[in-house]
Amino acid sequence: MESKLSSPLKDIKVMPLASESFGVRSMCTLVETPDTVVLLDAGVSLCPYRFNLPPHPLEFKTIQHLRKLIADAADKAALTTISHYHFDHHTPSFTDWVVNWTDENETARQIYQNKLVLIKDPKTNINASQQQRAKMFQKTGGRYAKTVKTADDKTFIFGNTTLCFSEAVVHGAEGGMLGWVIMVNVEYDGERFLFAPDVQGPMSIHTTELILAAKPDLLMLGGPPLYLEGFRVEQAQIVQSLQNLSRLVEAVPLVILEHHALRDEFWCSKLDNIFLKAQKSKHNILTAAEYSGQENLFLESKRSQLFENHPVSDEFMQWTKTLTNKKITKPPL
Numbered sequence: 001m002e003s004k005l006s007s008p009l010k011d012i013k014v015m016p017l018a019s020e021s022f023g024v025r026s027m028c029t030l031v032e033t034p035d036t037v038v039l040l041d042a043g044v045s046l047c048p049y050r051f052n053l054p055p056h057p058l059e060f061k062t063i064q065h066l067r068k069l070i071a072d073a074a075d076k077a078a079l080t081t082i083s084h085y086h087f088d089h090h091t092p093s094f095t096d097w098v099v100n101w102t103d104e105n106e107t108a109r110q111i112y113q114n115k116l117v118l119i120k121d122p123k124t125n126i127n128a129s130q131q132q133r134a135k136m137f138q139k140t141g142g143r144y145a146k147t148v149k150t151a152d153d154k155t156f157i158f159g160n161t162t163l164c165f166s167e168a169v170v171h172g173a174e175g176g177m178l179g180w181v182i183m184v185n186v187e188y189d190g191e192r193f194l195f196a197p198d199v200q201g202p203m204s205i206h207t208t209e210l211i212l213a214a215k216p217d218l219l220m221l222g223g224p225p226l227y228l229e230g231f232r233v234e235q236a237q238i239v240q241s242l243q244n245l246s247r248l249v250e251a252v253p254l255v256i257l258e259h260h261a262l263r264d265e266f267w268c269s270k271l272d273n274i275f276l277k278a279q280k281s282k283h284n285i286l287t288a289a290e291y292s293g294q295e296n297l298f299l300e301s302k303r304s305q306l307f308e309n310h311p312v313s314d315e316f317m318q319w320t321k322t323l324t325n326k327k328i329t330k331p332p333l
Contacts, residue, residue: 007291008217008253009191016220016288017069018044020262023062023299025088027197027222027259029288030073033188035159039077040184040195042070042111045088045099047263047300054320055098056306059299060331063101071110078158079116081151083197084171084181085126085133092133093140097330098323108141117142118151118165120182125152125168127179152182161188164214169207172200172225173237183207185214198222200260201241208244212251219252220288221245223261226270227301242274249278255285262287265301 007014012033018026026044030037044066046055055063074080082090087100093108102108119142120126122134142148151165164187168180183196194216199207201224211219224241225233249255255278261267268275271285278285289296299306315332322328 009193011188012186012191012193012218014193014218014220014256014291015073016256016258016292017073018066019258019288020300021258021287021289021296021298022066022294023059023297024066025259025263025300026066027089027195027220027288028066028070028073029195029220030077031186031193031195032076033158033161033186035161035188036079037077038163038186039070039074039080039111039115041083041089041197042074042080043087043089043091044070044101046101048099048323050300051304053303053307054323056299056303056310057312057316057331057333058306058310059303060101061333062297062299064333067101067107071107074111074115077115079118080111081184082117082119082137083183083195084120084179085122085130085137086198087133089197090137091141092136097328109144112141113144114146115144117145117148118156118163119148120180121150121152121168125180127177130179151184161186166210169199169202169210170204171198172233173203173240174206176203183210185216192216193218194220196221198259200225201238202244202248203237203241205240205244208247211248216252218254218256219248220256220258221248222259223257223267225260226264226267227260242271245271245274246277249274249283249285250281253283254291255283256288256291257285258288262298263301265298267301 015030018028024044029040091108095104096102153167156163164185166183171178181198186193229238
C-alpha cells in the first residue's frame with residue numbers, strides 16, 4: 001500500500017519493518033539508495049508484562065510474522081546497524097520465545113551473516129548493562145558478520161550515498177541511567193533521512209540541536225515515553241521532550257513518530273499541540289504504519305482489551321505458568 005502522504009524523498013526508499021504501530025517494540029527499518037541497502041536496528045521485542053499480563057497470542061503471532069519480514073529484509077541488505085544494545089534494537093543469540101522470539105542457532109545468523117555491521121562503540125559512552133550485551137553480541141551474533149566496525153561520530157561512503165553517524169547521544173534525559181545511542185543520517189544527492197532511535201522525544205536539548213543541524217527531509221524519531229510519566233519519568237522531562245519535539249516538527253517536513261510515545265493508549269490526544277504545530281508549518285507527522293500505508297496496530301497498549309475481547313485457550317494459560325522457566329518452549333498459538 002502507498003503512504004497516506006507522498007514521501008519528501010525521491011531516491012532514498014525508507015521501508016519501516018517493525019514498530020509499535022505494527023504491534024511490537026522496535027524501530028527496525030530498511031533503507032535503500034541507488035548505491036546500497038541498509039538494515040537499521042534489526043531487533044524486535046514484546047513487553048514481558050504490561051497491566052500485569054503477559055503478551056497476548058495476537059502479539060506472539062505478530063512478532064513471529066515480523067521476525068520473518070526482518071530476516072527477509074536482511075537478505076537484501078549489504079549492511080546493518082546497531083544504535084545501542086537494547087534487544088528491541090539488535091538481535092541476541094539466545095533462545096527466547098517470550099520477549100525477543102529468538103532461537104540461539106538461527107535468528108541472529110539470518111540477520112548478521114556476511115554483513116558489514118556498524119555498531120555503537122561498545123567501550124565508550126556506554127552503561128554497564130549495554131556494555132555487557134555488546135560483549136555478548138561480539139562473541140555471538142557478531143561472529144557471523146563479515147566485518148564489524150564502530151560507528152560513533154563517523155561517516156561511511158558507498159558510491160554517492162553517505163551514512164553519517166552522530167556522536168553518542170543520551171537515551172532520554174541528560175544524566176539518565178539508560179545509556180547512549182547513535183543516530184544516523186542517510187544522504188543521497190541532497191536528500192536526507194535521519195534515523196533517531198530512543199532519544200525519547202528527544203528529551204535532550206543537545207540531541208535536538210544535532211537533529212536540527214542535520215536538516216533532514218524525513219525524520220524517524222523515538223518519541224517521548226508518555227506512558228511512564230509520573231512513574232519512571234518526571235513530568236518536567238516529558239514537558240522538555242514535548243518542547244523539543246515541537247521544534248522538530250516545525251523544522252522537518254515529515255516526521256515518523258514512533259516507539260516509546262506510542263506505548264501510551266492516549267498518545268495521540270496527548271500530542272494534540274504537537275500536531276497543531278506541524279500543521280501550522282504545513283508539515284506532517286505519521287506513524288511507521290501510516291507512512292507504509294497500513295492501519296495502525298497497537299497491541300501492547302491495548303493488552304487488557306485483547307485478553308478481554310479475545311479470550312485465550314486453556315493450553316495458553318497453562319503455558320503462561322511456565323514463564324519463569326529459562327527453557328520455556330514456544331507459546332501454543
